[in-house]
Each structure stands twice: as structure tokens, then as C-alpha cells.
Amino acid sequence: MYALVDCNNFYASCERVFNPNLRHKPIAILSNNDGCVISRSDEAKALKLPMGAPIFKWEGFCKLNNIQIFSSNYPLYGDMSTRVMKILEQFTPDVEVYSIDEAFLEFKGFDNYDFQDYGNQMRQRILKWTGIPTCVGVAPTKTLSKVANKIARKFPNETKGVYVIDSEEKRIKALKWIKIEDVWGIGRSLQKRLKAKGCKTAFDFTQLTDDWVRKSFSIVEWRLKKDLEGISKIKLDEVKTKRAIATTRSFEYTYSNIDDIKERISTFATSCAEKLRKQGSSCHMIYVSLSSDKHKKELEQHRGSRIISLSYPTDSSLIISSKAVLAGASIFKKGIKYKRAGVVVMGLVSTNNYQLQMFDNENPKHKPLMRTIDNLNAKYTNYKIKLANQDLKRTWKMRQERLTPRYTTNINDIIFVK
Structure with a gap:
């Protein structure tokens, strides 16, 4: 026998766990950058608030019907x-x-x-x-x-x-x-x-x-x-190693400064490198993309991408970040207001089993350095160690004007019982 266990209105239910006053009230959870509705309580569904509704168009409707709106609290x-x-x-x-x-x-x-x-x-x-x-x-x-x-x-x-x-x-x-x-x-x-x-x-x-x-x-x-028909032909999926790892996100605001773009690309590339090390893989290629805000038709539009091929496979944040930043800089066009960037690492091989090169290989100091960084970040959870070209205060820059506390993942947000 098989079972499927599904959490009811999961995001809304998570908010209710730590704020019981929200029970039996209509709730809507927004996507990245407070864009559109991605989760609704049963009460919000009954009021006909559609899934995917752009909040700037439906905010008046939500106020009229007392629908509580929250930013996504992914941690x-x-x-x-x-x-x-x-x-x-x-x-x-x-x-x-x-x-x-x-x-x-x-x-x-x-x-x-x-x-x-x-x-x-x-x-x-x-x-x-x-x-x-x-x-x-x-x-x-x-x-x-x-x-x-x-x-x-x-x-x-x-x-x-x-x-x-x-x-x-x-x-x-x-x-x-x-x-x-x-x-x-x-x-x-x-x-x-x-x-x-x-x-x-x-x-x-x-x-x-x-x-x-x-x-x-x-x-x-x-x-x-x-x-x-009741004849089991679809089995449980085994955990598989990913063939490519991507980090793509929209920015909190549009960026037209190359330094801001480099910082975002470096952060995305570092995230990919961390995921590579977690599954024991190294990459041969890095794909970087950059695009303007397609919704702002009055502005000049630009989309570009570039693939960097490496002469040896690597999982080093230092190498992947530096190559991705160079690729991003080559795509960047002055005067364009960019809204989204992405980094994808491809051509994955096992870190413990790949063909070595005779003359060109990764600096042997990178492996122990990455292990130390990963161990420290795992211990202190909030990513205490970053590359110098990353924002030291924020990893993911998103508009989250209605964000609730991270009750279970941040010591400063733990509820006090009085």
C-alpha cells in the first residue's frame, strides 16, 4: 500500500502555527518580491481570490474582504x-x-x-x-x-x-x-x-x-x-544526483550599476557551488544569464547569456564565482535596468572520480578551504563566511514588506512566553 500525505494550505498553516489569531481568517501568501498570490487559506479561496493574482491589482479586494497578506517566509x-x-x-x-x-x-x-x-x-x-x-x-x-x-x-x-x-x-x-x-x-x-x-x-x-x-x-x-487500475507500476523515486544546478532570482529593485550586478551574480554562483559540494559533484561549465524587467515596456529591454567552459571540473566557490562574474560583466549593457539574473552549473561529474589534467588543475588549497567554510556555515547557519564581493548583510535581496518572524530558524525571532 501507498499513502500520500499532503499539508493543507501549507504556507498559510505555517503562519497560523505561530499566530493563532489567524485561524479561520482569510490568508494570502505572496511570491518573491511580493509579486503575486501563491498560497491561499480555504477562507481566501471561498472569497474567490484567484491563485497567481498580482497583488498590486488585488490589494483593494483584499482590504475590502479583510484578507491578511504575508510575504513568503521560506526559512x-x-x-x-x-x-x-x-x-x-x-x-x-x-x-x-x-x-x-x-x-x-x-x-x-x-x-x-x-x-x-x-x-x-x-x-x-x-x-x-x-x-x-x-x-x-x-x-x-x-x-x-x-x-x-x-x-x-x-x-x-x-x-x-x-x-x-x-x-x-x-x-x-x-x-x-x-x-x-x-x-x-x-x-x-x-x-x-x-x-x-x-x-x-x-x-x-x-x-x-x-x-x-x-x-x-x-x-x-x-x-x-x-x-x-490498481496494478502498481510507478514506484517511489530514489534520491538522484542532479545533472545541473541553478540559482535564478529576481532582484528586489532594478539594477543599472555593474557593481550591484556583480554582487548578485557572485552570490548566485556561490550558492550553486555550495549545492555542488553538498551532493559531491564538480562542474565543467557555467551558464550566466541577465535580463531586464519585461513588464516595464517603456524601458529599453535587454536579455543576454553566456556559457563559460572550464579546463578542469571544480566545486570551488572562488573559481565559480570569479568566472560567473566575468561572464556577467560581458553581458552587461550600460543604461539598462536589470531585474533578474541566473547562474547554472552544468557538465557535472563526481568530485571523487574524474579525469585529471596534466598541466591545468584546481589549486589544491581550495578543497580544504571549502570544507572549512561549509562546516562553519553549517554550524552557524546564517552564512557567517562569504566572499568579499558579496553583500555581508543579506544573501537574498527580495522585497518582503509583509514578512513575519523566522520563529524556528533565527534565535532572535523565538517567541517569548510571558
Whole structure:
């Protein structure tokens, strides 16, 4: 059996944990730079506040309907997510973290378990230990567990937040209920093709012949169909080494000064280097991009990118940052107001197993230096050591005018009990 555990309105729920006055009130969480709505409480959804709404257009609507607006507090959300996932590992060792607020669980050897009761235990422990409400869907396959979770979320009073598909009758009833466009793994293009074939529900999809699905689509769609039929073909994903690592972000404001641009690119490149070292990889190439604000049509627009090839693989922040800054400077055009930059490291190889060069190799002092920096930054968490061309006060520069405290990740923001 598989389970999908999904945190309800996760970002809004995290804010409510530390501010109980927000319970039962409409809440909206904004994207980077307070741009648009990326998370809503059920109360905000009921008021018809759309997902992705640009806040500058909807701020009047939010004030009129007393919708509380908050900037994204990613350190808090990330920490709360880790706590939830650690709790789930107490119920089974086989856990796939699917996103910041979702996880798949596989139950091997749980043949005689009451999964309704087990799901309730998971919900209650997560709620008691973190304050985050969840829904649990349990079924014989991953795809069906997604369907079961949707039912638990849609009918909280009837299911008490847990729904188990443990019979053929329940499976068919669930598939006839869920629309084809709401099935996990079915995108827009596939929707159109299936609807043209007369598939309106997931059940209709399962009635197609295997031969037709294999001929018309691919092995991926066939596996999805078998999963919906209750035959497990989609397994838990193993943790894989990334083939490329990217750090791309919008700036807090537009920058037209080359020094500001260099500082941002250096910070993004350093972040990529840290991620490389964390997964034990080194890179052969560095891709740097720079773009102006496309929404400001009245201003001169410019977008550019450049790829730097290295003569030897490296994971050194010093090398990656310096090369990325040079690439950014070559892209930079005077008079343009830039809004976004990105750094991507590519051509990844294992740091402990790659072809050495005869004459051109990395400075051997960089490896122990990077280890020391990583250890110190891990110990003091708030990135105490940076390169000299980085902003020593702020790593990520974003407009966050409605930011709440980082209750669990910053000692200065811990709540005082009076």
C-alpha cells in the first residue's frame, strides 16, 4: 500500500502555527518580491481570490474582504516541512518527499494494518507536534493514493481527513468521481487527446485498451493507466544526483550599476557551488544569464547569456564565482535596468572520480578551504563566511514588506512566553 500525505494550505498553516489569531481568517501568501498570490487559506479561496493574482491589482479586494497578506517566509516553511517529513519517517522507512508540503509513503510488510487508523495516527501526531493540518490518502498504488488524498481533502467531514481505497468498489467509485484533468500526471496536451477519445473521468481512461495506449502514447501513460487500475507500476523515486544546478532570482529593485550586478551574480554562483559540494559533484561549465524587467515596456529591454567552459571540473566557490562574474560583466549593457539574473552549473561529474589534467588543475588549497567554510556555515547557519564581493548583510535581496518572524530558524525571532 501507498499513502500520500499532503499539508493543507501549507504556507498559510505555517503562519497560523505561530499566530493563532489567524485561524479561520482569510490568508494570502505572496511570491518573491511580493509579486503575486501563491498560497491561499480555504477562507481566501471561498472569497474567490484567484491563485497567481498580482497583488498590486488585488490589494483593494483584499482590504475590502479583510484578507491578511504575508510575504513568503521560506526559512520558516522549509524548517516546518523538514519537521513534518521527519515525523512521517517514524511510520515507515520508505518516504519520498515529493514537494515542500507532500510526501509519498510505501508500506512494505504492513499486510494486517488498519490503514484508516494508521492514517489518523499520522494526522494527529503531525498536528500535535507541529500544528500543521494534513490529509492522508491510502491506496494500492501511488496514483490511486493521490486520488484518495483528493477525496479526503474534498470531503473532510465524511473522511475526517483520511481516505483509504482498499476495495475494488471504492477504486471504481473514486475513478468515476475524479475528472480526467485532475488526475496526477495528466497534463494539458494529454487531457485534450484523451477527451477527444471520450475520456471525461479517470475511469474512462482505464477502459481504453493497453495496446491503444501504448501505440498512441508512451510507456509513461501506460504505467499511469495500470496504476489507476490498481496494478502498481510507478514506484517511489530514489534520491538522484542532479545533472545541473541553478540559482535564478529576481532582484528586489532594478539594477543599472555593474557593481550591484556583480554582487548578485557572485552570490548566485556561490550558492550553486555550495549545492555542488553538498551532493559531491564538480562542474565543467557555467551558464550566466541577465535580463531586464519585461513588464516595464517603456524601458529599453535587454536579455543576454553566456556559457563559460572550464579546463578542469571544480566545486570551488572562488573559481565559480570569479568566472560567473566575468561572464556577467560581458553581458552587461550600460543604461539598462536589470531585474533578474541566473547562474547554472552544468557538465557535472563526481568530485571523487574524474579525469585529471596534466598541466591545468584546481589549486589544491581550495578543497580544504571549502570544507572549512561549509562546516562553519553549517554550524552557524546564517552564512557567517562569504566572499568579499558579496553583500555581508543579506544573501537574498527580495522585497518582503509583509514578512513575519523566522520563529524556528533565527534565535532572535523565538517567541517569548510571558
